[in-house]
Amino acid sequence: MLKRSCRNMNRWANRLLIGGACSSVVLATAVYSPLQSQTKDTGQIEKSSLLKNEGLISRKIIGEMDRTGLNLKLYQYQTCPFCCKVRAALDYYGFSYEVIEVNPITRKQLKFSKDYKKVPIVVANGEVVITESSLIVSVLSTLLREKKCSLQDILARFPAVSTVDEKTQKPVIHYPNKYYIMANPDSRLSTRDVQYLREEREWRQWVDDHFVHLISPNVYRTWKESFDTFRWFSEVGEWEQAFPMWERYIAIYLGAVAMHIISKRLKKRHEIVDERQSLLDACNKWMDALGSNRPFMGGPQPNLADLALYGCMNSFVGCDAFKEVCEKSSICEWYGRMRTQVESRAGSSELNGVQSQ
16 A cells, blocks of 8 residues: 555656656756745746636736747746746747746646646647757747748658667657757858857757756755745645645645655656755866856856756755855856846747748
C-alpha cells in the first residue's frame, strides 16, 4: 500500500513538474523588485489584460511591433524553467502571445493534445502545435530570419525522429536539429559565423542537459525551501484565481513533500555532491566563457544561449540558491543586463518584414 502511494505521489509530482525536456520544475521569487511586479512587468511594458479562457485565467501580452498574425498561445506552468525560457524569447523578440496556465493536477487545458501532455506547448493560429522549449525557440528564431516563409514551411525543416525508450519500451519523439537555426541553406556563412552558431548551440544544450538539473536539488533542498517554493508556485501562477481551493492546497502541500523527496533522488542520479557548489560552479563556468570583453554570449546583443540561461534562472530568482550565487559570483551582473534587454523588447526589430501568417 505504501509503495502504491509513493508511486502515485511520484506520478503526480512528475505530472506537475515535468516540462518539455526537463524532469523537474522550480519556482521563482524576485530579488530586484517586489515579487508580484516581477511577474507582471513583461505584460505591462506594452499592454496586458486578464482573460477568461474556458474558465481559466490567462494573460495576453501584446507586442506593438508584432504584425505576424500568429496568434500564439503558450500553455505553461509559470515557474517551469523551460516555460520561462520560452517566455524570455517571446518577450525579447516582442511577440504577442496569450499565456494559459495549465492545471498541474488535471491538465484539462491540454485536452487538445492527445499524445503530448508536457509543457511548454505553443499553438499558432489555433492549429499549428509546437512542443519542446528548444524546438519552439528555434522554430520562431528561424522564422525571424526567413521572413518570407510560412510557419509550416519552417516546421518542415525540423523533422521528428521516432525511437523506442530502452527502459519503458514506449515510443519517443526526438528533434535532432532542435538547437539549430534552419536558415536558407543557400546562405553563405563565414568561418566566424559558423563558430558563433556552434558556440550558441553548445551552450543552449548545456543549459538543457546540465544547468537545469541543478535547480531542483537547490530549491527543494530543505523542507522549508520546498514549502516556500510551492507557495510561490501558487502566487506567481495565480492558482487562487485559476483553480479550486482543494486543488491548490493539494498542489502546494503534496507537491512540496514529493519534490523534497524527489530532489534527493535527482541529486543522486546526476551525481551532485554539493548542490550549492555545483550551481556556483555552473555560473562561474558561464561567466568564464563570457569573458570580460562581451556583455552577452551573443556579443553586444543576447543570443539564444543567453535567453535560455536567463529563462532558467528566472525560475528560481529570489530563492536562497539565487541569492547565494549572486553573493559568490558575478553572474547577476549579466542577469541584470539580460533582464533589461528582455523587458525592453530589445530584439523586436527582428519582427520587421516577417510575412503575415
